[in-house]
Amino acid sequence: MVGPYTTALPISQDAVLRAAVSPGQGAVVSFVGVVRDHHDGRAVVGLSYSAYLDMAERECGEIVQETEARLGARIALQHRIGDLAVGDVAVVVVAAAPHRDAAFDACRAVIDAVKRRVPIWKHEHHADGSSTWVDPTAEEGG
Amino acid sequence: MVGPYTTALPISQDAVLRAAVSPGQGAVVSFVGVVRDHHDGRAVVGLSYSAYLDMAERECGEIVQETEARLGARIALQHRIGDLAVGDVAVVVVAAAPHRDAAFDACRAVIDAVKRRVPIWKHEHHADGSSTWVDPTAEEGG
């Protein structure tokens, strides 16, 4: 799919799905990132995503086009920007391909590249009223 | 989730998703198998799934419980039985976990095990009026 890949509005998983699927593709793999109620041992009540929007759109477009060309999959990607509550959808990746190997590989490659390359930042709001900027380079897991 | 894992009614992807997701799980990976318009170079207009239902339910239950225990994921699984048209959803697997590694691994493990272990058969209907029983052991891909 073409952009925009970032949105300040709630993400419709159905719309993202429809953007990737076509009758020749029998395997559809989706990744949905949801705001969790905890992180690094602390209770989380919500978070705010900010972005370097122009660069984020360019990186997302490159990731989608590179992966579509490399794996023969069709890909749809949406990343939420702004204020999110626990349970809200932060990011959706859908990869559709004739067979499941390519669909799994493409979906995984896109979400990994989004985390590695796209200039988006997460300000996490805790139950005690404090906030922290999340730094994945300083922690385990993800 | 608990069974039944097979259904003669159209699958609601939303319902399967809701069966797996909870606020502690930030990563949700789904696999959707859709009836394709071609297979092995022939045009396909629809197919019929039949099953050894008691054994299929038992195998699906074992696959779900083994994978949930091994990978710490929550899993929902639905496989359609009966007559399907091109574009219909044949199978949905949803794996929810705190992080994406476990969610991807669990989703992939479940669909691979379903294809390997669950006694379900596919009768494929072609555009020329003929039908064939699909034998994945005799072909490439999948």
Add this chain to the structure above:
Amino acid sequence: MALLRVRTFARYAELLGDPIELDVQLPISLPSLHAALKRLPRGDLLPAKLLIAIDQRLAQPDRMIIGTEEVAILPPLAGG
């Protein structure tokens, strides 16, 4: 000799009917069961390697059937 009931599915049900009743000596090994199935009308169309389920689990080749089990023969699986 005793009657052993065998369930069939999909292509095997089309070939042989479902269920089948086989007149065999019990207990019976899986190779002997396979041979008895091959002697049925159109049984020669069964493959050399046959999936057999006993009590809803795929059976190991050295398994013996005493006659009280639920026995089924399964075409190549094609779900998912």
Add this chain to the structure above:
Amino acid sequence: MALLRVRTFARYAELLGDPIELDVQLPISLPSLHAALKRLPRGDLLPAKLLIAIDQRLAQPDRMIIGTEEVAILPPLAGG
């Protein structure tokens, strides 16, 4: 000396404001830009390894800035 505009985001925007205007000699290397940023109020809180984007792409360490580019400093990425 010339004014170089640098965009900042997230935690760096909180620390330093956005955008920053730096009075520097052009062209400027990335280590010299980093040193100039470190001399700003609270600039000492920037990390030793700083992500710099030039024209919306992550810059290689040997890149020179002539002053016509869009320059930005990026905190550790945390999308997805």
